[in-house]
Amino acid sequence: MDAYVHLVPWIVLIPLAGFLLNGIAGLASENYRTRESFIGTVSTLAVFIPFVLAAYLFIMMQGDSESASISLFTWIEAGDFSTDIGYRLDQLSLLMTLVVTGVGALIHFYSIGYMAGDEGYWKFFAFMNLFIFAMLNLVLADNMLLLFLGWEGVGLCSYLLIGFWYTDMAKSDAAKKAFLYNRVGDFAFLIAMFMIFQTIGSLRFEDILAGTALFSTDQVFLIGFLILIGATGKSAQIPLFVWLPDAMAGPTSVSALIHAATMVTSGIYVISRLSPLYMQSPELMLVVAVIGAFTAIVAATIALTRYDIKAVLAYSTVSQLGFMFLALGSGAYVAAMFHVVTHAFFKACLFLGSGSVIHAMHHVEHKLHEEGKEAHFDPQDMRFMGGLKEYLPSTYKTFLIATIAIAGIPPLAGFFSKDEILVMTFNAGMGEYGAVYIGLWAVALVTAFLTAFYMFRLTLGIFHGKFRLPEKVPQAAGADKLLHESPFTMTSVLWVLAGLSVVGGFIGIPNFVVATFTGTADVNLLSNWLDRVTLDADLILSKQVEWMLLFGSVVIALAGVFVAFMLYGEKEPESQDRRIATRLGALYQVWNDKYLLDEIYEGAIVRPTVRVSDRVLAVFDMKIIDGFVNFVGSVVQFAGSLLRYFQTGLVQSYAYGIVLGVILVVAMLLFR
Amino acid sequence: MIELDWYLGLSAVLFTIGVIGVLTRKNAIVIFMCAELMLNSVNLTLVSFSAQLGDVHGQILVFFSLCVAAAEAAVGLAIIIAIFRNHLTVDITKINLLRW
Numbered sequence: 001m002d003a004y005v006h007l008v009p010w011i012v013l014i015p016l017a018g019f020l021l022n023g024i025a026g027l028a029s030e031n032y033r034t035r036e037s038f039i040g041t042v043s044t045l046a047v048f049i050p051f052v053l054a055a056y057l058f059i060m061m062q063g064d065s066e067s068a069s070i071s072l073f074t075w076i077e078a079g080d081f082s083t084d085i086g087y088r089l090d091q092l093s094l095l096m097t098l099v100v101t102g103v104g105a106l107i108h109f110y111s112i113g114y115m116a117g118d119e120g121y122w123k124f125f126a127f128m129n130l131f132i133f134a135m136l137n138l139v140l141a142d143n144m145l146l147l148f149l150g151w152e153g154v155g156l157c158s159y160l161l162i163g164f165w166y167t168d169m170a171k172s173d174a175a176k177k178a179f180l181y182n183r184v185g186d187f188a189f190l191i192a193m194f195m196i197f198q199t200i201g202s203l204r205f206e207d208i209l210a211g212t213a214l215f216s217t218d219q220v221f222l223i224g225f226l227i228l229i230g231a232t233g234k235s236a237q238i239p240l241f242v243w244l245p246d247a248m249a250g251p252t253s254v255s256a257l258i259h260a261a262t263m264v265t266s267g268i269y270v271i272s273r274l275s276p277l278y279m280q281s282p283e284l285m286l287v288v289a290v291i292g293a294f295t296a297i298v299a300a301t302i303a304l305t306r307y308d309i310k311a312v313l314a315y316s317t318v319s320q321l322g323f324m325f326l327a328l329g330s331g332a333y334v335a336a337m338f339h340v341v342t343h344a345f346f347k348a349c350l351f352l353g354s355g356s357v358i359h360a361m362h363h364v365e366h367k368l369h370e371e372g373k374e375a376h377f378d379p380q381d382m383r384f385m386g387g388l389k390e391y392l393p394s395t396y397k398t399f400l401i402a403t404i405a406i407a408g409i410p411p412l413a414g415f416f417s418k419d420e421i422l423v424m425t426f427n428a429g430m431g432e433y434g435a436v437y438i439g440l441w442a443v444a445l446v447t448a449f450l451t452a453f454y455m456f457r458l459t460l461g462i463f464h465g466k467f468r469l470p471e472k473v474p475q476a477a478g479a480d481k482l483l484h485e486s487p488f489t490m491t492s493v494l495w496v497l498a499g500l501s502v503v504g505g506f507i508g509i510p511n512f513v514v515a516t517f518t519g520t521a522d523v524n525l526l527s528n529w530l531d532r533v534t535l536d537a538d539l540i541l542s543k544q545v546e547w548m549l550l551f552g553s554v555v556i557a558l559a560g561v562f563v564a565f566m567l568y569g570e571k572e573p574e575s576q577d578r579r580i581a582t583r584l585g586a587l588y589q590v591w592n593d594k595y596l597l598d599e600i601y602e603g604a605i606v607r608p609t610v611r612v613s614d615r616v617l618a619v620f621d622m623k624i625i626d627g628f629v630n631f632v633g634s635v636v637q638f639a640g641s642l643l644r645y646f647q648t649g650l651v652q653s654y655a656y657g658i659v660l661g662v663i664l665v666v667a668m669l670l671f672r
Numbered sequence: 673m674i675e676l677d678w679y680l681g682l683s684a685v686l687f688t689i690g691v692i693g694v695l696t697r698k699n700a701i702v703i704f705m706c707a708e709l710m711l712n713s714v715n716l717t718l719v720s721f722s723a724q725l726g727d728v729h730g731q732i733l734v735f736f737s738l739c740v741a742a743a744e745a746a747v748g749l750a751i752i753i754a755i756f757r758n759h760l761t762v763d764i765t766k767i768n769l770l771r772w
Contacts, residue, residue: 649768655694 004060005068008087011050011097012136018046019129026122033122040112043125047108047132051101057094063528065091069142069206076145083203088142092533095337095526096139096269103261103344104132106493110352111253113489114359118251124164128257131157135262139269144193144203147270151189151234154263155182161258162250174249181243185233192226195219205273212277224277224284228291231267237295237325241318242597245302248310252355255310259317260348265340268324272333275534279331282432289329289425293440293447296322298595300450304457305577305592308380309354312458316406317347319447323421326444330437331537332424334527338508339421341526342405342413345504349402349497354380356395356486356494357388357462367482368475375475382461383574384472389463391483394491396463398498403459405501407452408557413504418448419553420510426549427541445556452560460568468572512546679720686713700752700762704745711741 022039025032032039067090076083108128115124134153141147156179163175197203199219200211215223231237236244244264248255258264271278271288278284296319303315320343327336361379368375377384389396405412408419422444429437467480485491507525514521522528527536541549567576581588590596686709693706715734722730756762 651764651767652695659691659695 002066002068004057005070005087005089007053007057008070008089008140009072011053011101012087012133012140014050015046015129015133015136018043019126019133022122022129023126026126033119036116036121037112039122039125040108040115043129044105044108044112046129047101048105050132050136051098051105054094054097054101057089058098061089061091061094063091063531065532067091067206067533071142080201081197083143083145085146086142086204087140088205089140090533091529091531092269092272092337093140095341095529096265097136099265099341099344100132100135100139100262103348103497104135104257106496107253107257107261107348107352110256110355110490110493111251113487114253114355115251120164124161124251127157127160127164128254131161131257131262135266138266142205144196144205144208148186148189148193151230151266152186154266155179155186155234158182158247158258158263161254162247164250164254168249171249174243174246178243178247181240182233185230185240188226188233189230192223192230195223195226208274209276212280215277215280217281220277220281221284224274224281225287227270227274228284228288231271231325232291233267235264235267235321235325236318237267237291237322238298239597241295241299242594242601244318245311245314245594248308248314252310252351252358255314256348256351256355259314259351261344264317264321265324265344268321268328268336268340271328272337272534275333275536278328279535279537285329285331285428286433286436287329289326289428289437289440292322292325292327292329293443294322295319296326296447297443297450298322300447300454301591302594303454304450305588307382307573308378309357309382309385309458309462310351310380312382312454313347313350313354316350316451316455317343319451320347320406323418323444323447326425326440327421330421330425330428330440332421332427333534334508334524334530334536335417335420335424337530337534338526339417341507342417342501342504345413345497345500346402346405349398349494349501350406352490352497353395353399353402353494356392356490357385357399359486359490360388360392360395360483361385363484364469364476364479364482368479373475375473375479377469377473377476382458383572384469385462385467386465386572387463387467387480388483391480392463392485394485394494398491398494399463400459401498402501403455405505407455407561408448408553409452409561410554411505413501415554415557416505416508416510419550420508422448422553423510423541423546423549424537424539426545427539428537430540431537445552448553449556449560452557453564456561456564457568457573460564461573464568465570465572510546510550512543513550516543516547676720676724679716683713683717683720686710686716698763698765700755700764700767703764704748704752708741708745711737 022043026039067088069086069088071084071086073085074082075085108125111124111128115121118124131154134150134157136150137153138147138150141150159175159179162178163172166172166175193203196208199214200207202208212220229240233240244259247258250258278288299315299318299322303312303319306312306315320339324336324339324343327333327339358379361384365375365377365379401412405414408415410416422441425437425441425444429435429441431437467483469479470477508527509523511521511524511527514523567580581592593599690706690708690710690713693709694703697703697706715737718730718734718737722728722734752762755767759767761767
């Protein structure tokens with residue numbers, strides 16, 4: 001791959017150029033800000049061109065190609081420590097690059113229509129490009145420090161983009177929340193880096209992966225655990241997942257970018273990258289798997305109770321990320337990356353589809369206001385929707401395809417990746433800590449059922465039944481005529497993503513499916529592709545067991561869909577939810593309250609911290625620190641007030657001073 | 673041939689007269705002339721050392737200081753005239769524009 005690695009810096013730098021162009025020109029000129037189509041095109045191209053480059057590299061590269069590195073310049077040099085701005089091209093980083101730039105470019109293109117007319121249009125696209133730049137640094141870095149730069153970069157950009165409509169206090173609070181929860185994880189990540197450096201003496205992945213044997217068992221556990229804490233922050237796992245559902249406060253295309261393709265996958269990426277390290281400690285793997293499985297089910301149960309369509313999707317993202325962590329913890333790195341890829345397709349499609357719905361509902365509210373009707377409703381609340389499939393045909397079809405994909409119904413993309421995770425978890429149940437893994441497998445199975453259920457609850461609630469807005473809000477009578485499909489730039493992207501959700505799964509067909517009929521088979525492209533980069537656990541299950549598991553997951557998914565149809569088919573979701581709530585009692589209440597996690601953090605951490613800051617630190621700040629600073633200032637002021645009487649403005653008095661000084665100096669020279 | 677000491681003595685006397693003039697006189701123009709006196713006493717020292725040592729450097733330096741002194745005189749006189757137009761005086765004790 002050495003012949004092509006020189007293309008890699010361009011992949012990273014072109015989005016940066018897009019950011020700089022839009023950012024600087026937008027800052028400098030009021031005129032430029034209004035040229036929306038130009039801004040959008042530049043910005044989309046700044047992501048699309050890297051995608052073309054990555055695709056070219058992908059064609060040129062084989063599954064067994066050696067990894068290659070390119071160093072642009074030495075970044076930091078201090079003592080024994082030295083770090084380059086260097087990029088690494090291998091199968092894993094290229095796969096992530098393809099997903100980030102591919103899905104990213106589609107989301108940019110979609111945003112051209114979605115953000116039209118927003119006064120911060122140029123700023124939005126500049127931030128989006130910066131986000132892609134940071135993310136590409138993260139996935140292509142050849143050392144941990146540069147990875148960390150990208151890691152912090154996506155954190156910053158998520159803050160900027162989630163809080164994009166910063167005049168709304170709730171939205172800027174959500175941005176702050178995302179930023180701070182990520183910081184908690186980052187500190188652990190930093191400590192892990194120090195510990196790695198202490199043992200290896202270098203932060204390059206090449207050296208780390210070659211030197212994993214140098215770590216003691218305890219060190220492996222500790223380092224892996226600290227990186228895991230960092231990953232729980234970025235990838236929204238227990239206990240740090242609460243920021244992600246709030247992060248949907250940003251524009252919908254931002255949610256699609258963050259939730260589907262980029263930032264939240266970085267935790268999975270980094271653990272896959274360090275898979276040889278993780279595989280050394282079965283305990284560590286178990287911790288990863290447990291966190292993943294519990295996040296998956298906790299988020300899935302919360303998603304059951306939400307009405308805000310973006311909230312359902314956000315919790316669904318958390319839940320799917322939990323699946324990916326479960327795969328990581330089961331030693332199925334390929335399965336985890338597989339789910340990253342397929343999830344990027346269908347979750348981006350779902351988020352952008354919800355954006356299209358919100359767009360339409362916003363339009364209704366806007367038109368009603370123009371007609372002088374005071375109709376207030378939340379355009380993201382599915383209780384006001386229903387029956388939209390007639391008005392938004394493209395959105396409906398693509399949304400449905402993506403829903404089927406995420407629910408895990410064959411042969412769409414989500415089925416293959418989720419099935420592989422379930423198989424690999426069961427497979428891990430054959431090894432050390434087997435009983436626990438079997439338990440986690442059961443949890444995952446329940447979650448898969450819930451996923452199918454809540455996703456169809458959402459789709460049915462939005463698109464089936466009849467349009468409920470006119471009954472709920474009396475002023476909105478006849479509002480259904482105001483509904484309209486989104487422009488071509490938006491629906492075309494939905495169709496591309498829906499297409500990818502259909503065919504995306506075929507890159508990772510399990511080998512045993514074909515092997516049953518032909519004897520042997522080697523059809524799992526993704527597994528062949530990532531073979532050199534990640535260290536996977538061996539699959540030891542027999543074909544019969546695998547077939548049973550596969551049928552099991554199909555049955556579970558179909559059961560989820562069936563139950564959802566029975567409950568929500570043509571009926572109103574609210575009354576159905578009330579029936580479920582009375583049946584489940586306190587349990588439903590806990591789900592509805594989101595396990596009170598936000599309240600617990602608020603009570604146990606935030607409020608005590610604020611109180612200590614108020615009572616002790618603020619006093620310390622004002623009295624001691626400010627006092628010292630003011631004291632220094634007033635000493636200087638006092639000295640100045642004495643000395644200024646020497647400044648008479650009379651030349652002769654100064655001349656006296658000079659002459660006396662000269663005499664003094666001469667005397668010292670003569671009589672020393 | 674007059675001894676070097678005499679030249680240096682004369683130079684010291686001229687310089688001291690210049691310094692005292694600068695420190696004690698009130699008329700800005702007189703102070704200006706005293707400053708010229710100091711410059712020329714230094715020129716005298718340079719020239720006498722130059723002759724004594726048979727080295728031309730001192731004389732070259734005198735050319736420089738003469739040029740600079742001429743330029744300074746032109747600028748200085750202009751400033752004094754400007755001040756006089758504004759204040760109708762060149763009494764240095766009454767001009768304290770550079771006060772705090």
